[in-house]
C-alpha cells in the first residue's frame with residue numbers, strides 16, 4: 001500500500017516546519033503524496049514548487065479556508081487548484097483582514113490584563129507567516145498562565161473564555177464557488193469537529209454538495225474506527241470523495257505526526273486518485 005497525507009500546515013500559515021522540512025519528513029517516512037493545505041494562503045506551495053523537483057513525493061496544491069455555515073465556523077479544504085480566480089484572491093484577502101483585526105482584539109484584551117503583547121513584535125519574531133491563536137497560546141505559556149498549548153486554548157482562547165475574540169468568516173457558499181472557480185476540488189474538513197448532531201451534519205453536507213462540495217475528510221488524527229466508518233457511510237450516501245490527513249502543524253500540535261496522526265492514521269493513495277477523477281468530471 002502507498003500512503004499519503006492530504007492535510008498539512010507549514011510556516012506559510014501556523015505550522016512550525018517549512019514546506020521543505022515537511023517534504024524531507026515525508027520522504028523519510030515514505031509518503032507517496034503530500035497536500036500542503038495552509039490556512040487561508042497558497043504561499044506554502046511556492047516554496048515547495050521550488051524544491052519539489054528533486055523529491056520523489058507528489059505535491060498536491062491545496063488550501064484550508066475558514067468559512068461560516070448557519071453561524072458555525074467550518075473549514076473547507078480544496079485540492080488541485082490550478083487557476084486562482086479573482087474571487088478566491090478576494091476571499092483570501094478578506095480572511096487575512098478579519099484575522100488581523102481579531103488579533104488586535106486579542107492583544108487589546110491581553111494588554112488590558114497586564115500581559116504585554118505587541119502584534120508587530122510577534123510578527124517580527126514569528127517563524128510562521130500567519131499569526132494565529134497558537135501564537136497567543138505560546139505567549140500565555142511563556143507568561144506561566146498555561147503549561148501546554150491545548151490548556152492555553154481551553155482556558156483562554158476558545159468561545160466563552162477571556163481572550164476569545166470572534167472572527168468574521170465568509171459564507172461557505174461563496175467560498176465553495178471561489179474554490180471551484182479556481183479549479184479546486186472542495187472537501188469538508190474534520191466533519192466531527194463541529195459537534196453537529198447526525199441530522200445537522202447531513203443537512204450541512206447536503207447543502208454544501210448542492211453548492212459544489214466534492215468530498216469529506218473521513219480520516220483524521222484521532223478519529224476512531226467507528227467515526228471513520230460513520231463518515232465513510234455518509235460519503236457513500238452523498239456520492240462524495242473520501243479524503244484523509246493528519247492536520248500536521250509541527251510543534252504547534254506536537255502529538256500529531258505527519259502521515260501517522262496520533263499513530264493510527266494511514267491514508268491510501270486511492271483517495272487522491274478519486275479527487276483527480278472528480279476534477280476531471282466537473283472540469
Ligand code: AMP
Pocket residue numbers: 014039099131132133134149150153154249252253
Ligand atoms: P485562528 O485561525 O488564529 O483562530 O487559530 C486557529 C488555529 O489554532 C487552528 O488552525 C489550530 O492550528 C489551532 N488550534 C485551534 N484549537 C486548538 C486547540 N484546542 N489546541 C491546539 N491548537 C488549536
Ligand code: FE
Pocket residue numbers: 009014039249
Ligand atoms: Fe492551524
Ligand code: FE
Pocket residue numbers: 064075189190
Ligand atoms: Fe481546520
Ligand code: ZN
Pocket residue numbers: 007009064247
Ligand atoms: Zn488544518
